[in-house]
Amino acid sequence: MIGYVLSLARWEWFKQRRRWLPWVLLAILALIPQAAIWGSFGSYHFQSNDSDRQMVFGVSGAGQRPIEAHGDGRVSGGRIGQIVPGGSVSVNCDDILSGNVPELPPGFPPEVLDDFERECRRDAVQNDQIRADEYDAFAFPASLGFALQFAVGFGVILLIVLTTSVVGTEYSWGTLRNVLARGTGRWQFMAGKATLLVFLALGGLLTVMALTAVSSLIAVSLTDTPVGYVSSTTWLGLLESLGRAWYGLIPYIALAGFATVLVGSSALGLSLSIGYYIGEQILSGLMSALFDWFDTIGDYLLGPNIAAWVSGGGGNTDGLLMGMVLDSPPGQLHASLVMAAYIVGLSALALWRFSRRDVGGASGG
Amino acid sequence: MDKPVIETRGLSKRYGDVVAVKDLSLSVETGGVFGLLGPNGSGKTTTMGMLLGLVRPTAGSIRLFNEPEGVPREALHRIGAIVESPAFYPHLSGRSNLCYFQGILGGRPSQVDQLLDSVGLLERADSRFSTYSLGMKQRLGVAYALLGDPELIFLDEPTNGLDPAGMAEVRDLIKGLGTEGRTVLLSSHLLHEVELVCDSVAILSRGELIAQGRVADLVSAQAAIRFKTTDDDQARLVVSALDWVEEVREEGGYLLASAPAERSHELTAALAQHDVWIREMAPVEVSLERYFLEVTGSDANEETEGGQ
Numbered sequence: 175m176i177g178y179v180l181s182l183a184r185w186e187w188f189k190q191r192r193r194w195l196p197w198v199l200l201a202i203l204a205l206i207p208q209a210a211i212w213g214s215f216g217s218y219h220f221q222s223n224d225s226d227r228q229m230v231f232g233v234s235g236a237g238q239r240p241i242e243a244h245g246d247g248r249v250s251g252g253r254i255g256q257i258v259p260g261g262s263v264s265v266n267c268d269d270i271l272s273g274n275v276p277e278l279p280p281g282f283p284p285e286v287l288d289d290f291e292r293e294c295r296r297d298a299v300q301n302d303q304i305r306a307d308e309y310d311a312f313a314f315p316a317s318l319g320f321a322l323q324f325a326v327g328f329g330v331i332l333l334i335v336l337t338t339s340v341v342g343t344e345y346s347w348g349t350l351r352n353v354l355a356r357g358t359g360r361w362q363f364m365a366g367k368a369t370l371l372v373f374l375a376l377g378g379l380l381t382v383m384a385l386t387a388v389s390s391l392i393a394v395s396l397t398d399t400p401v402g403y404v405s406s407t408t409w410l411g412l413l414e415s416l417g418r419a420w421y422g423l424i425p426y427i428a429l430a431g432f433a434t435v436l437v438g439s440s441a442l443g444l445s446l447s448i449g450y451y452i453g454e455q456i457l458s459g460l461m462s463a464l465f466d467w468f469d470t471i472g473d474y475l476l477g478p479n480i481a482a483w484v485s486g487g488g489g490n491t492d493g494l495l496m497g498m499v500l501d502s503p504p505g506q507l508h509a510s511l512v513m514a515a516y517i518v519g520l521s522a523l524a525l526w527r528f529s530r531r532d533v534g535g536a537s538g539g
Numbered sequence: 540m541d542k543p544v545i546e547t548r549g550l551s552k553r554y555g556d557v558v559a560v561k562d563l564s565l566s567v568e569t570g571g572v573f574g575l576l577g578p579n580g581s582g583k584t585t586t587m588g589m590l591l592g593l594v595r596p597t598a599g600s601i602r603l604f605n606e607p608e609g610v611p612r613e614a615l616h617r618i619g620a621i622v623e624s625p626a627f628y629p630h631l632s633g634r635s636n637l638c639y640f641q642g643i644l645g646g647r648p649s650q651v652d653q654l655l656d657s658v659g660l661l662e663r664a665d666s667r668f669s670t671y672s673l674g675m676k677q678r679l680g681v682a683y684a685l686l687g688d689p690e691l692i693f694l695d696e697p698t699n700g701l702d703p704a705g706m707a708e709v710r711d712l713i714k715g716l717g718t719e720g721r722t723v724l725l726s727s728h729l730l731h732e733v734e735l736v737c738d739s740v741a742i743l744s745r746g747e748l749i750a751q752g753r754v755a756d757l758v759s760a761q762a763a764i765r766f767k768t769t770d771d772d773q774a775r776l777v778v779s780a781l782d783w784v785e786e787v788r789e790e791g792g793y794l795l796a797s798a799p800a801e802r803s804h805e806l807t808a809a810l811a812q813h814d815v816w817i818r819e820m821a822p823v824e825v826s827l828e829r830y831f832l833e834v835t836g837s838d839a840n841e842e843t844e845g846g847q
């Protein structure tokens with residue numbers, strides 16, 4: 175039985191690989207994360223890492239308090255205008271840290287300078303961290319993990335398009351009759367399609383990883399590694415990210431497949447799936463803002479659970495699933511179980527519906 | 540003849556208010572070409588759909604290959620069918636389409652090229668299906684129906700949209716299929732196609748079976764002898780009394796006796812016994828057409844019209 179479904183999946187690939195659609199979708203899936211990689215590279219490589227902290231030591235009118243003027247224009251301790259001309263000295267962190275200590279105006283307490291130096295050192299550490307994070311976003315191998323998360327976010331839409339087309343064209347071309355009239359098992363035929371789609375999703379993610387790896391290696395070779403950089407990802411962690419991304423995509427195969435079988439047309443199935451995908455987010459945002467009790471329902475919707483699952487509980491769901499907002503993301507076990515329930519439920523409904531339905535003529539949908 | 544290869548009892552399909560097929564009891568013997576004749580919308584495609592398990596009957600039963608009732612997948616493996624229009628994957632070539640279907644049927648030895656050759660498509664086998672003319676599509680449909688060498692073949696209006704030469708070609712092809720123990724179920728809204736190709740026929744009108752039998756029998760039931768005598772009134776009495784003549788009527792100054800032409804000499808003899816003499820006599824070639832028109836009330840001879 176499994177052998178039969180796998181054989182049907184293989185023959186499904188025979189058909190699909192000769193179409194444009196899967197390849198166009200794959201190109202979109204693989205190329206968009208590269209834009210993100212090179213964006214991170216650009217901001218790392220071309221922007222200065224100097225601290226913008228600057229201090230102007232001067233004397234304010236009456237109290238002789240020090241005035242601190244920051245690079246971003248903020249001034250504390252007084253107003254710039256109050257500085258006595260000629261009696262002020264401007265210092266920045268670069269000077270201080272490289273031991274370039276200026277001579278202070280008379281009457282100035284020297285510990286002010288020590289305070290400033292401490293702040294500069296703290297800045298430097300923070301700055302290194304920011305730099306390291308920026309670097310991490312495009313450096314191999316951590317970049318692969320980010321690219322995967324990113325790819326899942328819009329890959330969902332691409333996968334819905336592919337699924338509705340793979341299922342719906344059989345109706346619109348009228349080929350379903352030919353397939354079933356020769357005694358091809360109904361649910362086996364659909365299961366074969368689903369199997370192929372699950373593997374195509376994996377193939378898409380692997381392509382993203384491969385292309386990202388190439389981009390990363392090039393990007394890394396073009397710039398310097400920040401001091402003390404340690405990759406945020408291990409190879410094992412990467413494997414986990416892949417697994418999470420893959421599993422996170424599967425419910426949408428089931429959703430789109432079910433919608434298409436329900437209405438028997440690619441276009442309608444696509445509208446229905448995308449409608450559900452977007453509607454769920456708008457509705458959940460709106461409802462949970464209005465009613466407290468809706469938070470509980472939100473825990474059982476597809477979007478929040480997949481967002482929580484794919485981000486691995488890290489809570490970083492930026493750009494994921496169209497900005498699904500997670501105040502309190504569902505737990506990992508909870509999320510994986512809810513996803514499994516959707517996969518099983520929607521697949522069962524789709525297969526049941528499909529095996530009962532009359533197969534008529536070409537619908538041209 | 541052995542047991543019927545297709546047998547339906549009380550088969551019905553209703554779509555909401557529309558009754559597509561009504562209480563159809565059909566019996567198709569093994570071997571030869573069986574015609575399913577009826578105007579557009581008479582339920583031919585729906586009937587085939589039910590026989591192929593594509594459409595669920597609302598009522599009634601189906602028995603294929605004299606097996607237990609129902610349409611199991613095993614039975615469908617023994618049937619080749621092209622229903623409605625020839626629908627294939629537009630982006631695949633004719634050859635790839637057949638390879639695909641052969642593949643999902645379960646790897647029989649390759650006969651794809653041989654099939655393409657037999658329907659005259661070998662030369663264009665590598666062109667995409669979407670570039671085929673309607674005639675080529677129909678022929679690919681026939682090749683598909685023959686895939687796996689099935690015992691029973693369903694062809695749903697396979698000459699639809701073909702030019703006269705293409706029609707003749709496909710009809711010859713179909714006639715050949717009905718030999719060698721195979722059974723072909725051919726649906727058509729063209730009466731004269733059925734007369735040309737089929738051995739037996741079932742006539743459908745608005746989803747109902749209105750006649751079923753051998754084409755030759757149905758035709759002979761309609762045969763007549765037209766004649767003129769020295770005394771038509773007397774002749775009328777004499778001929779009506781013959782038990783093998785169904786009826787005698789007058790038409791355009793001639794008498795018309797419903798009887799097969801082979802018995803015209805007996806008719807002559809009977810009249811001669813009563814001193815009535817024949818002046819003119821001719822067999823009337825009656826096709827199914829008149830009958831068909833009468834019972835279905837539709838024009839069955841429009842070759843250009845596309846069926847549904």
Ligand SMILES: Nc1ncnc2c1ncn2[C@@H]1O[C@H](COP(=O)(O)OP(=O)(O)O)[C@@H](O)[C@H]1O
Nearest residue numbers: 534554557559578579580581582583584585847
């Ligand atoms: N899927 C369907 N839904 C509703 N009515 C249908 C459907 N399929 C067929 N019919 C109706 O059933 C009748 C028989 O159709 P069909 O079997 O296609 O006839 P034929 O093949 O003889 O032209 C027609 O009146 C048609 O409109």
Ligand SMILES: [Mg+2]
Nearest residue numbers: 583584846847
């Ligand atoms: Mg029809």
